[in-house]
Amino acid sequence: MNKILLILLISTQIQAQIFLGNSGNISFFSETPIENITAVNDNVSAVFDASNNDLVFQLNISDFIFPNALMQEHFNENYLESDKYPNSTFSGTVTNWDNDNATVEGKLTIHGITNKITANGSFVNNGDFISIVANLSVKLDDYNIKIPTIVMYKIAENIKVHIDIKLKINK
Amino acid sequence: MRVFFFFLIFYMPYFLNAQDYLLSLLAKDKSPVYVSYLFKGTKIVNGQSVELQAKDILQFNIQHRFGPLNSGAYNLYGLDFSQVRLSLEYGLNDWLSVGVGRSSSTKVIDANSKFRLKRQIVNGFPVTIVINSVICLKQIPSSNLLNSNSNGVYDNLSYTHQILFARKITRNLSLQFTPTFIHYNFVEIKNNDRFSLGFGGRQKLTRRISLNTEFFYQLNEIINKNVLSIGFDIETGGHVFQLHLSNSPHMIDTDFITNTTGNFLKGDIFFGFNISRVFTLK
Numbered sequence: 001m002n003k004i005l006l007i008l009l010i011s012t013q014i015q016a017q018i019f020l021g022n023s024g025n026i027s028f029f030s031e032t033p034i035e036n037i038t039a040v041n042d043n044v045s046a047v048f049d050a051s052n053n054d055l056v057f058q059l060n061i062s063d064f065i066f067p068n069a070l071m072q073e074h075f076n077e078n079y080l081e082s083d084k085y086p087n088s089t090f091s092g093t094v095t096n097w098d099n100d101n102a103t104v105e106g107k108l109t110i111h112g113i114t115n116k117i118t119a120n121g122s123f124v125n126n127g128d129f130i131s132i133v134a135n136l137s138v139k140l141d142d143y144n145i146k147i148p149t150i151v152m153y154k155i156a157e158n159i160k161v162h163i164d165i166k167l168k169i170n171k
Numbered sequence: 172m173r174v175f176f177f178f179l180i181f182y183m184p185y186f187l188n189a190q191d192y193l194l195s196l197l198a199k200d201k202s203p204v205y206v207s208y209l210f211k212g213t214k215i216v217n218g219q220s221v222e223l224q225a226k227d228i229l230q231f232n233i234q235h236r237f238g239p240l241n242s243g244a245y246n247l248y249g250l251d252f253s254q255v256r257l258s259l260e261y262g263l264n265d266w267l268s269v270g271v272g273r274s275s276s277t278k279v280i281d282a283n284s285k286f287r288l289k290r291q292i293v294n295g296f297p298v299t300i301v302i303n304s305v306i307c308l309k310q311i312p313s314s315n316l317l318n319s320n321s322n323g324v325y326d327n328l329s330y331t332h333q334i335l336f337a338r339k340i341t342r343n344l345s346l347q348f349t350p351t352f353i354h355y356n357f358v359e360i361k362n363n364d365r366f367s368l369g370f371g372g373r374q375k376l377t378r379r380i381s382l383n384t385e386f387f388y389q390l391n392e393i394i395n396k397n398v399l400s401i402g403f404d405i406e407t408g409g410h411v412f413q414l415h416l417s418n419s420p421h422m423i424d425t426d427f428i429t430n431t432t433g434n435f436l437k438g439d440i441f442f443g444f445n446i447s448r449v450f451t452l453k
Contacts, residue, residue, distance in 0.1 A: 069225030091190035
């Protein structure tokens, strides 16, 4: 009885194939006729569990770097309130993995508000590494991010987000 | 029963939400989280705040001060007089910034450097500490320089040294304590060295408007008054407008801390505003 149990335990531990990454890149673009704004975060971390196709992302809001320090201050202080909501997370599942493309569904939390999203992107498994590249669009209103009328024409309602991360198998 | 416990312990992660378990693997490293944005601007009202200009950012300031409110309707309550200080501030590094400026009415050229020693850390170091040093040169007509009693430029130099301690107490309230030492190379009435204690605060009223106050208490000065200033910072997206009332008409540390003769309570109040524009140099 005990031997069977032990085999069962070991087999489940091996089965969990976990891929980890800590220096992924997420950038976003706001495009309006007046101004284009872009910011980059190079400290994105993510985990993928190959046993059940679960995928999670996490980043610190204050790690986004803007070319203009004043914009960065407004982003942290007024829009994303990074002292109150220091990070953003995504937790979801790869639902459709076909060749090197995949569809991911899950919950995205920004500014303390969680929404269900679906994203498509390239999802390449090279044995020890998985590289993920995807684009998605985030509507500011969905996350209760309020833009004052005075700068309304400078900030897009829908922000384009670009994700690029490499995960390494965790042994 | 023991078998049951074995199951419970080894399979615990599987009873939890699998994704929450994965998120827990990502628990961030314990690097310190710095407290940022204690004040909106590099100045509280007239005096420096612990904020430094960010690296590679050049800020151009135009500061205006009008005459005293109690100067009567003939002078449109001070608006007929106006003086200006033009200045540039530049961030050499995230912890070091430098500036130059010139005040119109007192004809003072100033240069300063701000150096950040420590930053406030969430659940860690309690305050942000900055050292500010200013050197001021009062311009005089060249004919005075030929006066044999004068030591030339040397006589017209003065220095300010401050240690700024500030703490963000809540997300809306920041307080600052600023011990200040000022030295004049030449004074007509004694006291080359003067000490003051500065107190400042910022209370955010909305996300974009804050109320700032500043008080400089003179420790060994008999001629000059304590300086009280109240101002609003209004953020408009592109830049910050600062509107304020003070019993000092001056805009540079040496002058406003030690050359203030106005009495706030008697209506010697000067209205002023600052406009700034930032440029990114890279």
